[in-house]
Amino acid sequence: MTIKVLLADDQALVRAGFRSLFSRSKDLTVVGEAATGDEAVWQARTAEPDVILMDIRMPGMDGIEATRRVLTERPATKVIILTTFDTDEHVFAALRAGASGFLTKEVAPPELRHAVAVVAAGEALLSPSVTRRVVQQFAHRPAPLNGDGLTVLTGREREVVRLVAEGLSNDQIASRLVISPLTAKTHITRALMKLNVRDRVQLVILAYETGLVQPGS
Structure with a gap:
């Protein structure tokens, strides 16, 4: 089964890097990209992704509100927030919005692929760093x-x-x-x-x- 992934990040280079990584995986495919929260919500409706990699800080609607709206419309979709544990003060809000996990943009490629597979399977990425934030x-x-x-x-x-x-x-x-x-x-x-x-x-x-x-x- 191929996992459909939506990339939501305002940095084109970040999206390109993730797309390139997933293109080398037989089990993952990118079904859409979004540079804003509004685009992420729209893409979630049209592309019907299994997992969304969601940046928090984007123009207009941020990733937290986008996560909340996406999951209200599509509860089965899983959202992984792209953040930095030590500096981002919105982790708890993202948890409350329904995010299933967190990753830094410096995550190693094998860890990223594993994380997407884990979340798609219905598990959650809950590291001690996130627990401490809570x-x-x-x-x-x-x-x-x-x-x-x-x-x-x-x-x-x-x-x-x-x-x-x-x-x-x-x-x-x-x-x-x-x-x-x-x-x-x-x-x-x-x-x-x-x-x-x-x-x-x-x-x-x-x-x-x-x-x-x-x-x-």
């Missing part, structure tokens, strides 16, 4: 909401969600809880369904919002 955001927010929204989860599912919020991978969760990676993935999948959230990124946000995990814990 923690920093919540550290300056009012007290968390009541955790009653998680009562639909079993005790083990709540424990798994807490570990996801700490930035652990399936293998790391399995090791911590002495279960198989497949069992860890099953718990995560069930938690996603019960809580009606789209991916691990949204699980992290919910974990902090409900107080299951708190900054500094």
Whole structure:
């Protein structure tokens, strides 16, 4: 199955570099390019991409608003935000808009191809860097909401969600809880369904919002 990718970046050289990279892959194909957020939304409607590489800073509508509009119209589309973890202050807003992952523009070609495949398969790219950014955001927010929204989860599912919020991978969760990676993935999948959230990124946000995990814990 070929993964259809839309490139949304105001720098033509960046788009050209990504297009050249994907042209050498049998499993990835570029179905469109956009230089603004408005173009990205329009291209998402017409090209129907599986994954969008979305720059945050673009003329007119930025990548965050474009992500929000695209996913409102096409919830099955996955968006990977192009950003720099250390300097971009919009990471949390992009998470809330529904982005499934983050990459820097300096990402190595094999990592980029892998990231697109992972997100297209329904997973999320949640690195410790992004997790720390979420923690920093919540550290300056009012007290968390009541955790009653998680009562639909079993005790083990709540424990798994807490570990996801700490930035652990399936293998790391399995090791911590002495279960198989497949069992860890099953718990995560069930938690996603019960809580009606789209991916691990949204699980992290919910974990902090409900107080299951708190900054500094």
